Amino acid sequence: MSQLATPSRLSRTDIERVVRDVLSGHLAGSTGKRTEQPNPLMVNISxxxxxxxxxxxxxxxxxxxxxxxxxxxxxxxxxxxxxxxxxxxxxxxxxxxxxxxxxxxxxxxxxxxxxxxxxxxxxxxxxxxxxxxxxxxxxxxxxxxxxxxxxxxxxxMRHVHMGPDDLDYFKCQNGDHLQLKIHSPGCTTILEDVVVRASKEVKLEVHLDTDEGNAVNLDRATHVELIKPEKCGCKH
Ligand SMILES: [Zn+2]
Known part of the structure; x- marks a missing residue:
């Protein structure tokens, strides 16, 4: 019998992890995949x-x-x-x-x-x-x-324009910092500090400048995704 199977040995952290694993497994099984992103993500160079x-x-x-x-x-x-x-x-x-x-x-x-x-x-x-x-x-x-x-x-500053549906989907608000992962041949990159600029009448769009766009070879990118970073200790 494994150590984890003995209830008296289970720490609170172990229990939380097991519950999390079960829940995420269950959700993945029941829905097949995450909820559809409400709007297509455009990444453009300004x-x-x-x-x-x-x-x-x-x-x-x-x-x-x-x-x-x-x-x-x-x-x-x-x-x-x-x-x-x-x-x-x-x-x-x-x-x-x-x-x-x-x-x-x-x-x-x-x-x-x-x-x-x-x-x-x-x-x-x-x-x-x-x-x-x-x-x-x-x-x-x-x-x-x-x-x-x-x-x-x-x-x-690199930023993403978001309307109300996008804010809901990504669970963020004006001023939050997201990550943008750009999959490009030979230079896949995660850009941090993509600041959310929320407004009502706006289409989901990331703006990078030419230096950033060239560094990640945006023209050749095959896939882009916005990621909400785990909270980290640093202040930004
Ligand atoms: Zn902009």
């Missing part, structure tokens, strides 16, 4: 881009100018604009033709990959979009004018 206030659109592209649609984005109502600007760093290094995304926002913001920051000479902080306090600035040059941003240049 190439470097700029968000502009309407006021800045008019400075850069002329009084009365409006952004015009070049290509709709996956999220309803958002688009890549025909308009582009040059982003100039502190040592006059420049990246030309950076796409503006619409619609306009309250505050202008420049989202770059680390590699872009290195070539511009800007030490990019990793920030959730819109969290611009204390971030570095740059100069934006358009066909009709120039804007000097005092702040607003960031590397956007």
């Amino acid at each position: 190439a470097r881009h700029v968000h502009l206030s309407q006021e800045h659109v008019e400075v850069l592209f002329g009084a009365g100018s409006q952004l015009t649609v070049f290509k709709p984005l996956y999220q309803e109502g958002y688009f890549a604009a025909n308009e582009t600007v040059a982003v100039v760093g502190p040592r006059l290094r420049m990246i030309a033709n950076v796409r503006v995304l619409g619609p306009c926002r309250g505050a202008s913001q420049v989202e770059l990959a680390f590699t872009d920051g290195i070539s511009l000479g800007i030490d990019l902080p990793v920030k959730i979009s819109g969290d611009l306090a204390g971030t570095p600035g740059c100069v934006l040059v358009g066909p009709k004018g120039v804007i000097e941003l005092q702040s607003g240049v960031i590397r956007a």
Whole structure:
């Protein structure tokens, strides 16, 4: 007889483990597989881009100018604009033709990959979009004018847009950190700290930047999955 079969020897941990094993076995047996994910998971690369206030659109592209649609984005109502600007760093290094995304926002913001920051000479902080306090600035040059941003240049923190059904399914809430596993030939990777950005009218979509997308060879990925990490001791 095994040690575990003697009730007096069973520790609380043993009992919990046995119960857990039985329950998970039972659930797997009864349902066959997990509940279906309510929405397909899209993982897209956000190439470097700029968000502009309407006021800045008019400075850069002329009084009365409006952004015009070049290509709709996956999220309803958002688009890549025909308009582009040059982003100039502190040592006059420049990246030309950076796409503006619409619609306009309250505050202008420049989202770059680390590699872009290195070539511009800007030490990019990793920030959730819109969290611009204390971030570095740059100069934006358009066909009709120039804007000097005092702040607003960031590397956007990798994130996943989730609607109510997705929050339910993954049992998480706005601001939680998930993991994204990308299965790619030769470079399967788990990205941590994929921050949940919840809103009502949104499609399930992960945004990575070009550095991240290239590192995991996203173009060749065969499968992607979001994973809720076990609670760990560290604070993030
Ligand atoms: Zn996004």
